[in-house]
Amino acid sequence: MTAALEVRDIHHDFGGLVVLQGVDLAVREGERHAIIGPNGAGKSTLFNIITGRLRPRRGHVLYRGRDITGAAPHRVARQGIGRSFQIINIFPRLTVFQNVRSAVVSRRGRRLDAWSLLDRDAEITRETEMVLELLGLADRRDTPASALSYGEQRELEIALTVAVQPDLVLLDEPTAGLNAEDTRRAVALIRRVTEGKTLVMVEHDMDVVFTLADRISVIHYGRVLASGPPDAIRTSEEVRRAYLGRKAGAAGR
Amino acid sequence: MSQRRLGMAAAVAALYALPWVLDTVRLRMAIEILYFGLFAVSFNLLFGYAGLLSFGHAATFGVGGYTLGLVLRHVEGASVPLALLAAAAAGGLAGLVIGFFCVRLRGTYFALLTLAFSQFLFAVALKWREVTRGDDGLSVSVPDLALPGGLVLRLGQAPHFYWLALTVVLLALGAAWRFTRTPLGNAVVLMRENDERAAFLGYNVFGTKLIVFTFAAVLAAVAGALFAAFQRLISPSALDLPMSTEVVFMAILGGTGAFLGPFLGAAVYMLIQNWLSEATEHWPFFIGLLFVLMILYAHQGLTGLLGRQGPLRRRWTARRLPAEEPA
Numbered sequence: 001m002t003a004a005l006e007v008r009d010i011h012h013d014f015g016g017l018v019v020l021q022g023v024d025l026a027v028r029e030g031e032r033h034a035i036i037g038p039n040g041a042g043k044s045t046l047f048n049i050i051t052g053r054l055r056p057r058r059g060h061v062l063y064r065g066r067d068i069t070g071a072a073p074h075r076v077a078r079q080g081i082g083r084s085f086q087i088i089n090i091f092p093r094l095t096v097f098q099n100v101r102s103a104v105v106s107r108r109g110r111r112l113d114a115w116s117l118l119d120r121d122a123e124i125t126r127e128t129e130m131v132l133e134l135l136g137l138a139d140r141r142d143t144p145a146s147a148l149s150y151g152e153q154r155e156l157e158i159a160l161t162v163a164v165q166p167d168l169v170l171l172d173e174p175t176a177g178l179n180a181e182d183t184r185r186a187v188a189l190i191r192r193v194t195e196g197k198t199l200v201m202v203e204h205d206m207d208v209v210f211t212l213a214d215r216i217s218v219i220h221y222g223r224v225l226a227s228g229p230p231d232a233i234r235t236s237e238e239v240r241r242a243y244l245g246r247k248a249g250a251a252g253r
Numbered sequence: 254m255s256q257r258r259l260g261m262a263a264a265v266a267a268l269y270a271l272p273w274v275l276d277t278v279r280l281r282m283a284i285e286i287l288y289f290g291l292f293a294v295s296f297n298l299l300f301g302y303a304g305l306l307s308f309g310h311a312a313t314f315g316v317g318g319y320t321l322g323l324v325l326r327h328v329e330g331a332s333v334p335l336a337l338l339a340a341a342a343a344g345g346l347a348g349l350v351i352g353f354f355c356v357r358l359r360g361t362y363f364a365l366l367t368l369a370f371s372q373f374l375f376a377v378a379l380k381w382r383e384v385t386r387g388d389d390g391l392s393v394s395v396p397d398l399a400l401p402g403g404l405v406l407r408l409g410q411a412p413h414f415y416w417l418a419l420t421v422v423l424l425a426l427g428a429a430w431r432f433t434r435t436p437l438g439n440a441v442v443l444m445r446e447n448d449e450r451a452a453f454l455g456y457n458v459f460g461t462k463l464i465v466f467t468f469a470a471v472l473a474a475v476a477g478a479l480f481a482a483f484q485r486l487i488s489p490s491a492l493d494l495p496m497s498t499e500v501v502f503m504a505i506l507g508g509t510g511a512f513l514g515p516f517l518g519a520a521v522y523m524l525i526q527n528w529l530s531e532a533t534e535h536w537p538f539f540i541g542l543l544f545v546l547m548i549l550y551a552h553q554g555l556t557g558l559l560g561r562q563g564p565l566r567r568r569w570t571a572r573r574l575p576a577e578e579p580a
Contacts (some may be wrong), residue, residue, distance in 0.1 A: 024420045072452070072457075073449075073452040073453050073575065074452045074453075074454075074455050074456055074458065077452070077454060077455040078455045082453075082454075083453055085450075089447065089449065089450045089453075090450065091443060091446040091451075092446065092447070092449050093446055094446060096440070098439075101439075102439060102440075102443055102454065105436045105439065105456050106454045106456060107455075108435045111436060111437070111440055111456055111457070111461075112437055112440075112457065112464075113435055113436040113437055114432060114435050114437040114438075115431075115434075115435060115466075116432075116435060116436065117434050117436065118434060118435060118438070119435050121436075124436075157350075160454065162452070163453060164454055177475050181287040200519050245346065
């Protein structure tokens with residue numbers, strides 16, 4: 001079986017600063033895959049390469065066997081790959097409804113529709129409201145996105161990502177900056193909305209990683225140090241030495 | 254809804270009846286407001302909707318004007334509607350080419366490249382004397398327009414030209430208004446709000462911006478064509494920098510946050526300019542001062558000040574209905 005996502009020998013640098021030096025990664029269909037590693041290990045860079053924000057110096061990205069290396073972000077997105085961002089990336093002056101609706105319009109392939117009236121489109125409105133319901137944002141429907149609380153903006157970020165109904169969901173630190181309560185909510189939310197999809201996420205919170213992931217890859221100095229099921233990662237001496245330290249022990253209780 | 258439609262119909266009827274109310278001088282002013290209003294609305298499709306600040310919007314205005322002038326001059330038996338369509342097409346083509354290079358750029362660089370293109374076209378209009386008559390400009394003779402039913406619009410007369418201009422501008426504004434409310438119009442707003450995020454949702458940023466740039470160019474060209482037909486002259490000044498900056502001011506004066514804000518801005522600008530230039534020869538100074546004050550204290554423009562969320566209206570309602578404030 002071909003992997004849903006395969007990353008082969010990716011190299012990247014920013015003007016002499018080598019960030020990735022030969023990353024290999026395979027994510028199976030339906031898997032929840034977490035990528036962990038210290039700050040500056042190259043996790044976000046890898047995400048940016050997978051989703052077309054950056055073109056790698058070397059190496060390939062394959063989605064369902066198809067080479068998508070260096071494809072423009074909108075082309076990657078249309079293949080069925082959705083991503084969220086570490087720094088909140090939404091449409092700040094549009095309402096929650098308008099934010100999500102924009103994603104729904106795209107999913108329905110109506111981006112170039114220059115005739116029908118968007119406000120009167122009952123199907124798009126219904127689908128948008130369903131997404132809002134699923135994400136628990138229905139009561140914030142008409143709030144401008146910039147007026148949401150930080151935790152709600154995180155939820156909207158995820159809502160935008162899943163509203164295009166991607167088969168592969170990439171979440172870049174979805175719980176960054178959230179308190180314990182909001183993190184619990186976010187984890188439940190992620191579990192719910194990625195049901196039946198392939199999930200790849202970068203995450204620093206080891207509790208989140210070990211609750212959600214079926215497989216974990218550890219990136220260290222631009223290479224994949226280890227890749228395997230949570231238990232194997234937790235007990236790996238190499239990983240412990242390089243990165244996890246006592247954090248894994250705490251998560252393992 | 255039907256009440257709103259009724260109101261719209263009444264407003265349109267009133268506009269068509271203006272020639273019976275206004276004298277020729279004021280009617281000529283109304284015609285100028287019509288095409289500058291359309292020009293300002295087309296500019297705002299870029300600035301207010303797509304977030305693209307163009308400093309060269311006169312480029313396609315001028316292309317429209319010259320196209321109408323050249324078609325009426327050189328094409329045997331060409332009617333005004335045909336010349337207007339040709340102007341729209343030429344404007345669209347110019348917009349497509351200019352936009353192709355400009356919309357990849359952001360912010361300042363976008364503005365500078367649009368400026369460069371308009372100055373390039375200005376230089377062409379100035380130097381290509383055989384076609385454009387250079388500095389003297391191209392005189393435009395406008396034939397009468399035979400309408401079905403034996404009616405003839407004598408476009409040399411202000412009321413008749415007004416009816417033509419009003420019809421064209423209303424159609425163009427209607428098309429633009431409709432456009433802003435479609436999914437594609439929504440995509441244009443995403444370009445302003447956060448084009449990167451839009452790309453990751455599957456929107457083609459370059460394509461969307463190029464479409465709106467081209468559409469705005471078509472509308473600007475129609476405005477420029479009406480300008481040329483009315484002035485009976487098109488000269489390089491139609492492509493020059495003041496024309497590009499005036500439209501920025503009109504849009505900001507009226508308010509870029511409302512569809513008709515720039516149209517209102519064009520109207521107010523024309524009226525102020527008319528009144529000031531009669532009062533003092535230093536009128537550009539006062540216009541400039543007004544612009545500075547608007548940018549500093551009211552950059553949301555007149556519609557922003559008067560709108561439902563505007564400070565004037567808010568202060569008014571707050572004073573009148575203090576009980577409703579906490580809600």
